[in-house]
Amino acid sequence: MTIKETIENIINEFSSFDDWMDKYNYLIEMGKSLPLIDDKYKIDSNLITGCQSRVWLHSENHGGQIIFTADSDAVITKGIVNMLIRVFSDHTPDEIINAETEFLDVIGLKDHLSPTRSNGLVSMIKQIKLYALAYKAQQTAG
């Protein structure tokens, strides 16, 4: 599935929710089902700053595709990061760098979350794109 297709799926899923409690319920469920990061990667250098909860994000390059794993000590944050992993993981650096992130506005997530939380979300996306840029630089150099 392309990044664009995953984003369309997520927008569709969110459009079926009547109220915010449904959206949070969904994020909580996604949070509970997040594939946990290997404990050895839950280190300070993998921490994303700008979130009220702690978020660890780890990436690996598998034959040109970047695989992301993550964890957070807060369930809603885990749900959000799980959604981002669903969108960005298993794609090439170029696909990730060029991906549009307006879908967060479309599903109302960015607007609805407070500045602190929103910054956390922005920081997560920024970190994902930074990893992709770093891998791309490596590839170019190699």
Added chain:
Amino acid sequence: MRIPEIQMNTTLSAIRSDFPILSTTVYGKPLVYFDNAATTQKPSAVIDAITGYYSETNSNVHRGVHHLSQQATLAYENARKKIADFVNAASDAEIIFTRGTTESINLVAWSFGEAFVKEGDEILISALEHHSNIVPWQQLCLRKKAVLRVIPVYDNGELDQEAYMKLLNDCTRIVAVNHISNSLGTINPIKGMIRQAHERGIPVLIDGAQGISHGPVDVQELNCDFYTFSAHKMYGPMGIGGLYGKKDWLKQMPPYQCGGEMIEKVTFEETTFNELPYKFEAGTPNVAGAIGFGTAVDYLGNLGWDFIRTRESDLLNYATEKLSQIEGVRIIGTSAQKASILSFLIGNIHFFDAGTIIDQYGIAVRTGNHCTQPLMDRLCLLGTIRASFAFYNTREEIDLLAEAVLKVKELFA
């Protein structure tokens, strides 16, 4: 004196109508505002005073001979007098207008530090302090090669007074502690602490950001050397606050910032500084803020401390009881003397998760470390959920919080 319940309710609904924001809604639900330790809401009287100033009196103070400037100066100085009376300062000149508690502490840490702190000296703070009463002292210690010492705190949120006594020594230049902990609500026994420091000739700064809105502060009775406060935490506007300082100290301290009204005479060779309090008020001051601040103090004076304290202690007791009844809720901070600040956690649920859901009910609580990271480290916590109550809050609102907490438990079970 206990105020009869019926009279209290009638008064309460009238008082709530003084605060326009309390009748607004959040996500279609009536706002429940429990973030009063971060900032309190403003009564119409304060809002009107600020609007009135800009509509009718706005002019620069202290300089003009024209009518408006004199009116503005009069109003500004009248506000200072109100605040001086509010804390029972010996003289209006002992009240310096600042941007708030943080600036007041920075002013003392810099200016007192310049005059009196040297290499090897000690600055004594406590483990309960807000970052604003830690970092300015830490920076002073770095500048002067002085040492920052910390009074330890017990698990219940009370300071270890025995340790405090032992930490006071001939190298201690100043003690800086809060009156009330913003994270845990602990009311510190500052009168005794000030006396003990004074027995050794050590001055004391009290961070009164939380202390000043929950009960009467009499700086002469406390005998503190400095008391710092913010208008916005006492129903006044943001961007204005005060520093009470004993004249003897303020006179010996160099100016913190330079320019404007704090100058007496300037030549390119030298400058002489104005007298107190102007020596510490550089630049055009926040006149509208000061006037709003004065009005807030009038408002509190009209309500009276009996009413405020009766309301707040009822809300704290009710909330403590109500939340404690919910299985898994842990109250963080259980000191014997407590202001209406209630920190808690719900089982192992992250405070961010809890706060996000509680917010959905239109309830404003604070989550996180409350700018007291060292205290959270000491308690082995990353943060808490903090509900802080003001006299305009109600038991019914606390019931709504309890319902939201139950919902949080259900969602994250």
